[in-house]
Amino acid sequence: MHYSDAVIAGILNRQGRPTARGLRFTANRVSSLRTHWQIPRCERAEHDEGGELVNLRKAAELVGIAPSTMHRWVNDGFIAAEQITPGAPWQIRVTDDLRARFVEQAPTGFVPMIDATRILGVSRQTVLQRVKRGELEAVHVRAGRRKGLRIRVPDALPDLFNRENNTRGVV
Secondary structure: OOOOHHHHHHHHHHOOOOOOOOOOOOHHHHHHHHHHOOOOOOOOOOOOOOOEEEEHHHHHHHHOOOHHHHHHHHHHOOOOOEOOOOOOOOEEEEOHHHHHOEEOOOOOOEEEHHHHHHHHOOOHHHHHHHHHOOOOEEEEEOOOOOOEEEEEOOOOOOOOOOHHHOOOOOO
16 A cells, blocks of 8 residues: 555545445444455555655756646656546656766766667667666756757767677678
């Protein structure tokens, strides 16, 4: 369980779901249902994830980008966000790690998206998927003429024409 009984009651009420007797949910009613169906209660995590949990607009303000950019990165999976229920506002945990992804100048070794697609020989969407899976590192440059995503391309890429890797003996 991720949420307290009170939060679950609020979600069910926002979704317009009544109890079996047509009443609104309360924390006590959710607790009774949980107990009856033997569903464990919300256990708070031992470790704190840190950072401030804020809405999308506030997160964009804190890292210095436009809310539309923040929304696009949430949709692309570049930034992790959560919703209490489908349709609820996105909430983003603003940590030092998240802030480090938004910089004024691209660090050494990071190239613009167009160059990354050319170097890797894949589409923009494939590059974004690799960033989302953690296979590639990315930052967002938020200042200057060339704002946008920068990708760290690995130094060593597989070479199809390397003689050592050529198993058929054709050069």
